Amino acid sequence: DVLIGPGSKELMFLLQLVYYGDLVIPTPSWVSYAPQAHIIGRHVRWVPTAREDHWMLTPQELEAICKKDPQRPRLVILNYPSNPTGRSYTVKDLKALAAVARKNRVVLLSDEIYGELHHHGRHVSIARFYPEGTIISSGLSKWCGAGGWRLGVFVFPPALRWLLEAMAVVASETFTSTAAPIQYAAVRAYEGGLEIEEYLWHSRRILRGIGTTIARRLEGAGVIVPRPQGAFYLFPDFENFREELGRRGIRTNEDLCHRLLEETGVALLPGSAFGARSDALTLRLAYVDFDGARALTASHDVPREKPLSQTFLKTYCDAPLSAVERICAWLLR
Structure with missing residues (x-):
């Protein structure tokens, strides 16, 4: 189940618009997550990270947030490799975060727009360990070196199809399509090849x-x-x-x-x-x-x-x- 739009930023905004719950953002993080939530009127919970953890969210920090109100709906954003730190998660980290997310029924938005630019080509999505609750966000501009060619992609699990459908309804009233030249470029990019x-x-x-x-x-x-x-x-x-x-x-x-x-x-x-x-x-x-x-x-x-x-x-x-x-x-x- 895939939703395509004119940039992942637009899709992130629509997700926050249709999902009612707290937005949990580890800091430091990309600059647009919180402003979008504030525009919509959603509550933002900042999770400060530590220098000794290379500024990455730990399972303990996520558990501490969820423990305060276990029934509260939450959308947690993970961005890795990270803007602004350039750091990523190990498989061990991802498994531990996935376990906490599953336990607390958190919806994860895994922003993996830099995934193809893992310096050793070893990017692993947390969706491998928490498929039922993870939305993968990616796009064309970063890994293709195509800044300005705005095409965003959200990949949903079957369990979250209701969110895709809600976003598609709002999307139909906010944009018509991604520009045709960008669609052609995306077809070539996603075909892959040598x-x-x-x-x-x-x-x-x-x-x-x-x-x-x-x-x-x-x-x-x-x-x-x-x-x-x-x-x-x-x-x-x-x-x-x-x-x-x-x-x-x-x-x-x-x-x-x-x-x-x-x-x-x-x-x-x-x-x-x-x-x-x-x-x-x-x-x-x-x-x-x-x-x-x-x-x-x-x-x-x-x-x-x-x-x-x-x-x-x-x-x-x-x-x-x-x-x-x-x-x-x-x-x-």
């Missing part, structure tokens, strides 16, 4: 090389940063520099963002945009400012058994690497 698999393999290889290199450089400078496992984001934490930054008049992640932009020319987003506390010195870093077509072509010339060298990354993906060098130099000046 060309698509080659594209994904090299995309993952490049993103893995950039993300790992940047994380190591930040770690070397003293920044706390979980190693990325997918997508193209990092969520560095500058807590180790709090005292020094405080002497510079920087006390919030918004302050830190502004000063980095003004003094290094590097643009990041504050953690508060993703639900983190303002006084937490966390930022989101996206590392896609490079010519993807040129890098993909060059990656084909490097044997598959060899990792991409620093020379390769510097030649074809220099902008994000240089930006991080400027951040590190600014921190340590």
Whole structure:
């Protein structure tokens, strides 16, 4: 049972419109989940996550939320690989979360739009372990590198067909269809084949090389940063520099963002945009400012058994690497 719309964001909005219950969002999380709920008038329950858990929801945290009112209907959003952290869940994590969700009859919205960009191609959906209560959300734009080509996909289990039907009724009054050129592009993308698999393999290889290199450089400078496992984001934490930054008049992640932009020319987003506390010195870093077509072509010339060298990354993906060098130099000046 599949519902297609002009972007997964539109489908998420419709789901919240037809499902009456609390929206449970782990923080940090993507910026549009909560605003959509507020527009509709739904109650949002934020679940703060911890640095030591790499900012991912734990089964214990989900159980604690459900235990307060076991009968209350809840829609819990999981996004992995994560925007803003680039982290993902292990199979063990997913099994444990699925067990808690099943016990408490939670509806899971598993936002897997970056699933095909797991850096080792090992993405596993939680629907494998809780199929009857999981809606899988995906789309065209991220894994295809097709930003602006808005086509979202929701996959429902038979037990939640009533939600699909309710969303389809509202959808018929809010949009007619996804634009025809995008439909043709989606048909080709979802047909798969060797060309698509080659594209994904090299995309993952490049993103893995950039993300790992940047994380190591930040770690070397003293920044706390979980190693990325997918997508193209990092969520560095500058807590180790709090005292020094405080002497510079920087006390919030918004302050830190502004000063980095003004003094290094590097643009990041504050953690508060993703639900983190303002006084937490966390930022989101996206590392896609490079010519993807040129890098993909060059990656084909490097044997598959060899990792991409620093020379390769510097030649074809220099902008994000240089930006991080400027951040590190600014921190340590």
